[in-house]
Amino acid sequence: MRTPEKKPLIRSGTVVLLGPQQTTPDVGIVLAELGISGPVALVRAGYQERESDDAALITALGVKTINLRLHARAAEVFAGDPEFARAYQERQNRLRHIQSFYRVRLDKTDDGARTIAARHIEPELLAQEDQVSVDQFRQLDLDHIRRCRALRQAFAESWPIRERPLIARHRAELAAVLSTVEALVIAGGHVAALLNRLKLFELLELAAGMPVIAWSAGAMVLTDRILLFHDYPPYGSDIAQVLDAGFELAPGIVVLPDPRRRIRMEDREGIQRFARRMAPGTCVAMEHGARVKFEGGVLVEASAMRLTATGLVEQGWTGPATQTFPPTQAAYP
Amino acid sequence: MTAPAILELERGPRTPEEVDAFFAANSFPIVSGSSITFVWRGAADAVHLKHWVFGLQSSQQLARMEGTDVWHLTLQIPPASRVEYKLEVVRDGRGEWIQDPLNGNLARDPFGANSVAHGTGYDIPSWIHHDPSSAPGRYDEVHFDSKTYGRRSFGLYLPARFQRARRYPLLVVHDGHDYLRYASLRSVLDNLMGRLEVADTIVVLTSSPNRLGEYADDERHARFLTEDLIPFVERVFPLDSQPQGRCLMGASFGAVAALSAACRYPGFYGRLLLQSGSFAFTDIGSRNHRGPLFDPVVAFMNRFRDDPSAISERIFVSCGMYESLIYENRSLVPMLLATGMDVRYVEARDGHNWENWRDRLREGLSWLMPGPILHVYD
Structure with missing residues (x-):
């Protein structure tokens, strides 16, 4: 498979990422601080069929809000353009297979890492082997993102969305709405559903340069790597996995929403290995009230937690991103 | 290890009032650490615990506490265990399998219902x-x-x-x-x-x-x-x-x-x-x-x-x-x-x-x- 060219970055202005908004939303305060008095455009495609249940959120935003209804628009496209829908579904099936195979490889790599880590050998060699394990995870992550990109690019070349009349019509409508708003607000929900709808309509290209405020799944899709994670799944244990590349409006960080519910914060070894696997990206755990702000793709301020390569969780991290590695790693060539 | 509550009752006095107080004060079976004590009260020639734990003797006799109509048996059961059982009450040479009248936990199946003992650490999901x-x-x-x-x-x-x-x-x-x-x-x-x-x-x-x-x-x-x-x-x-x-x-x-x-x-x-x-x-x-x-x-x-x-x-x-x-x-x-x-x-x-x-x-x-x-x- 040929390696796809990376698309040029979307031109970005102010991007503010927030922690979860379920309990006491603070997004309205953030809008006010940014001087945004509305109207704003809202994406709630992560909530799929419940996309339009937006009354409570609009109240919290406190400004005039236009729900872009990306999920409903996508449903209209699939119903009205069955040929495209079939091809799209095939691509999605393929992406799911790739994800599942990548996941199998992660598990086997994890098994190998544990087996080696249990050996009673000299600490220096063990540390080197540990680094090999981390590198293998990193390579798997990288290969997975490349394969996802390649598949999406091949699909885009075979099925140029701008040539699909129905999509083109929706994009024109979306562009018209976006020309009347001050900012784009992206809520959380199902991260893959959200990512796919944003990509289907190339919404972030249409909103280029506009302030974007996003949280949870919405924040995840704006980074360069979307990480799926849960240390307490109902089936016992799981390993974090990359879903896909994001839109890179908030580069260099890995967003981990709702960490107290999803991350084993006391597991120093697990956090250390995860932070090293994600390096040089900064692992930012975002509870309610957390904020990370980018200007033109550069991180300018933060108020969140950072998972460090020493295994500690740095409370009150203010950015910018720097990583400190344990000294044993330096010994690995 | 016999349950402390049983030991205390054994120490006496084993009056009907003390026995009544024992039943009023405990829930049954008595679960204590890794032991479960099955208890039955009544007149009988013998009482057996019938269970379906493969690896343990499937029928075990409860002992009668002298001077009382209290029968008891303590088994060592690992934490988080769940044990289904019945009691067999033998009178005049005939055994009758019954649910434990002191235990409200029942598990139903196509054949009826069994009493259930929950070991320490087992929680109903x-x-x-x-x-x-x-x-x-x-x-x-x-x-x-x-x-x-x-x-x-x-x-x-x-x-x-x-x-x-x-x-x-x-x-x-x-x-x-x-x-x-x-x-x-x-x-x-x-x-x-x-x-x-x-x-x-x-x-x-x-x-x-x-x-x-x-x-x-x-x-x-x-x-x-x-x-x-x-x-x-x-x-x-x-x-x-x-x-x-x-x-x-x-x-x-x-x-x-x-x-x-x-x-x-x-x-x-x-x-x-x-x-x-x-x-x-x-x-x-x-x-x-x-x-x-x-x-x-x-x-x-x-x-x-x-x-x-x-x-x-x-x-x-x-x-x-x-x-x-x-x-x-x-x-x-x-x-x-x-x-x-x-x-x-x-x-x-x-x-x-x-x-x-x-x-x-x-x-x-x-x-x-x-x-x-x-x-x-x-």
């Missing part, structure tokens, strides 16, 4: 109870004409968020109506799907008029499932008709039926949930100690064990440590793993019963048919 915050799925009985068996019916569960425009995985449950009655399957499905732990799934619940025959590697049963039932459901409902979207599940002989169908149609069923499978086999010869009903099972398992292959993609196997089938299930797992299939094996300190199977459903179903919990970030 919260997700088995009706939860008003979980929207209920829809349940119907459906009749259809099959080529293999003629007219048959099955239970059909549609998830609460069911929409015609979406595609769903399919779960086929052997002895499905018993799972409803004795393993709280409806509440379990409502809750696990409501909590996003299990994918919204269409569930077909089958029951057989001759399960010991049809489930014992009968070719007609596999054909009925694969060529009659599933195509019928696929015609009527929006199913994700791929191996990854088809799961067969069953317990005991139902697990044999699921494995057998998957073997007869390799690659068709991508997910199997096998609970306490009656996977009897012989290493030499064909005689088995479980009786003629198991003969076709032994023949099937011996064939499979001779040449195991990747008939499915992902298999969840569970078994109780207190079952006689633990040996068969444990020894099957490495064979399944060696084929390259993704296998997860879970043991519990429980027996061959419906509540054991109920308690493993969350782990099994969420692993085989994961819901979007990993993808949803609110």
Whole structure:
């Protein structure tokens, strides 16, 4: 498979990422601080069929809000353009297979890492082997993102969305709405559903340069790597996995929403290995009230937690991103 | 170790008032650390504990406390155990099996109900109870004409968020109506799907008029499932008709039926949930100690064990440590793993019963048919 060219970055202005908004939303305060008095455009495609249940959120935003209804628009496209829908579904099936195979490889790599880590050998060699394990995870992550990109690019070349009349019509409508708003607000929900709808309509290209405020799944899709994670799944244990590349409006960080519910914060070894696997990206755990702000793709301020390569969780991290590695790693060539 | 409460009563005085006070002050059986003390009160010639813990003597006599009508027996039971039992009260040479009148915990099954002792650390899972915050799925009985068996019916569960425009995985449950009655399957499905732990799934619940025959590697049963039932459901409902979207599940002989169908149609069923499978086999010869009903099972398992292959993609196997089938299930797992299939094996300190199977459903179903919990970030 040929390696796809990376698309040029979307031109970005102010991007503010927030922690979860379920309990006491603070997004309205953030809008006010940014001087945004509305109207704003809202994406709630992560909530799929419940996309339009937006009354409570609009109240919290406190400004005039236009729900872009990306999920409903996508449903209209699939119903009205069955040929495209079939091809799209095939691509999605393929992406799911790739994800599942990548996941199998992660598990086997994890098994190998544990087996080696249990050996009673000299600490220096063990540390080197540990680094090999981390590198293998990193390579798997990288290969997975490349394969996802390649598949999406091949699909885009075979099925140029701008040539699909129905999509083109929706994009024109979306562009018209976006020309009347001050900012784009992206809520959380199902991260893959959200990512796919944003990509289907190339919404972030249409909103280029506009302030974007996003949280949870919405924040995840704006980074360069979307990480799926849960240390307490109902089936016992799981390993974090990359879903896909994001839109890179908030580069260099890995967003981990709702960490107290999803991350084993006391597991120093697990956090250390995860932070090293994600390096040089900064692992930012975002509870309610957390904020990370980018200007033109550069991180300018933060108020969140950072998972460090020493295994500690740095409370009150203010950015910018720097990583400190344990000294044993330096010994690995 | 005898329970402190029993020791205290033994120290006396053993007056009727003291005995009454003892019963008023304790709940029964008395669980203390890793010991469980079974107690019965009344006139009898003998009292026995009857349980189904493979590995312990299945009938054990309770001792009468001298000068009282109190009978007691203490067993060492590992933490997190769940033990189903009855008491046999012997009078005039005749034994009567009864539920423990001092214990309100009952487990029902097709043969009635047993008393249940919960060891330290065993908690009834919260997700088995009706939860008003979980929207209920829809349940119907459906009749259809099959080529293999003629007219048959099955239970059909549609998830609460069911929409015609979406595609769903399919779960086929052997002895499905018993799972409803004795393993709280409806509440379990409502809750696990409501909590996003299990994918919204269409569930077909089958029951057989001759399960010991049809489930014992009968070719007609596999054909009925694969060529009659599933195509019928696929015609009527929006199913994700791929191996990854088809799961067969069953317990005991139902697990044999699921494995057998998957073997007869390799690659068709991508997910199997096998609970306490009656996977009897012989290493030499064909005689088995479980009786003629198991003969076709032994023949099937011996064939499979001779040449195991990747008939499915992902298999969840569970078994109780207190079952006689633990040996068969444990020894099957490495064979399944060696084929390259993704296998997860879970043991519990429980027996061959419906509540054991109920308690493993969350782990099994969420692993085989994961819901979007990993993808949803609110």
